[in-house]
Amino acid sequence: MTTENTQSDMAKMFGDFAPKLVSLTDDVLFGDVWEREGLSPRDRSLATITGLIAAGNIDQLNWHIPYGIQNGLTETEIKEAIIHLAFYAGWPKAVSAMAVAKRIFDNQP
Known part of the structure; x- marks a missing residue:
């Protein structure tokens, strides 16, 4: 979801304020769920x-x-x-x- 030099939209919105929400969004939701092969x-x-x-x-x-x-x-x-x-x-x-x-x-x- 991100490249080396860019932040995700969630990181831009919440950054240090809610790092766990950023991590769950970027790593789990978009890094895992959205990458599944079923759809x-x-x-x-x-x-x-x-x-x-x-x-x-x-x-x-x-x-x-x-x-x-x-x-x-x-x-x-x-x-x-x-x-x-x-x-x-x-x-x-x-x-x-x-x-x-x-x-x-x-x-x-």
């Missing part, structure tokens, strides 16, 4: 985005939607997943998620 990074991103929406963790989409794009998800796929979840996770969660997605896609080059 592609693209599929893991789709599962993560939909899980975050269903749980109401909309703020985390600010990081995970761009990461999903980096992992191969398209704008259409992300929007369709959000629309689909409106019926399973709740309309307000979907509307909130779509607002985050719109802001991200509107700011893309």
Whole structure:
């Protein structure tokens, strides 16, 4: 998740304040779980985005939607997943998620 000369996003956010959370995120979550062979990074991103929406963790989409794009998800796929979840996770969660997605896609080059 990091290279020799860069810090992870978690390290930038929490650094010395919460080093264990940084370590668990970088080493266990992204260093182990995200690297497992059972799902592609693209599929893991789709599962993560939909899980975050269903749980109401909309703020985390600010990081995970761009990461999903980096992992191969398209704008259409992300929007369709959000629309689909409106019926399973709740309309307000979907509307909130779509607002985050719109802001991200509107700011893309």
